[in-house]
Amino acid sequence: MSTPSDPNARIKPAVAATGLDRDAVLATEALTKRFGGLTAVDSVDFTVDEGELRCLIGPNGAGKSTLLELITGQLSPTEGSVYFDGIDITDMPSHERIDAGLSVKFQSPHIYEALTVAQNLQIPLQRTDRADVDSAIRETLAEVGLADRAETPAGDLSHGQQQRLEIGMATTLEPTLMLLDEPVAGMSVEETASVAELIRSLNDDGMAFVVIEHDMEFVRKISDRVTVLNQGAIFQQGSIEEIEADEDVQRIYLGEDA
Ligand SMILES: Nc1ncnc2c1ncn2[C@@H]1O[C@H](COP(=O)(O)OP(=O)(O)OP(=O)(O)O)[C@@H](O)[C@H]1O
Secondary structure, three states: OOOOOOHHHOOOHHHHOOOOOOOOOEEEEEEEEEEOOEEEEEEEEEEEOOOOEEEEEOOOOOOHHHHHHHHHOOOOOOEEEEEEOOEEOOOOOHHHHHHHOEEEEOOOOOOOOOOEHHHHHHHHHOOOOOOOHHHHHHHHHHHOOOHHHOOOEHHHOOHHHHHHHHHHHHHOOOOOEEEEEOOOOOOOHHHHHHHHHHHHHHHHOOOEEEEEOOOHHHHHHHOOEEEEEEOOEEEEEEOHHHHHHOHHHHHHHHHHHO
């Protein structure tokens, strides 16, 4: 039987048959990142459709964060291309990608603790020409469940509230696609449930998501489709039920602890 350590067996036919669709919201083509002799992302074709909510999972060191940073432009690929909304953005600077509708929330909070919640929400809006700043802030406060904390310094919020604030800061830009790196790491069960509800509701309104997450309970709550990355390559894709039942996927996770 083939094993994940056999490079020829890493991609199953169902994945290999997935062609590049440059008209999808996001498509990477043979995307590769090497750090010296280490190939962190290895010729990845990753496609996300309009309005989709995709979770990206995989063992530690699989290349998830590196893939995300290649998509946002924080890192430049060694080889390959990134397409967003049908446009080749491989050489586009990060800030232009944000303006084009590609928002990101990294793992650690990027909020201004001394400013109030409302002031934090105002910052990304300065990038836009929206005239209705006050109503945009009010709408976002309600959306992220912080309407009663508008005047609270962001540093006084709980960890879960800070994460929701930062998701709110990204949504004020009305992105087509939001990338989230471990949005519920370190959260309580209640906080996790509220972030799941927020992501689902934004997705119901049409926002596409790529969510990197280790918490499978959370992935089960939110995800339409799951992509499993292993050793820098796409290992498997499918519904959460298919992924959880996949013995090869179970094996790569077990291998991590072996
Ligand atoms: N700047 C860098 N320089 C050298 N190696 C790096 C760098 N960034 C990541 N790597 C390596 O690339 C590989 C993939 O790392 P990455 O952080 O993308 O994995 P990950 O799937 O996000 O892991 P985790 O779930 O632990 O966050 C790892 O072996 C990591 O050590």
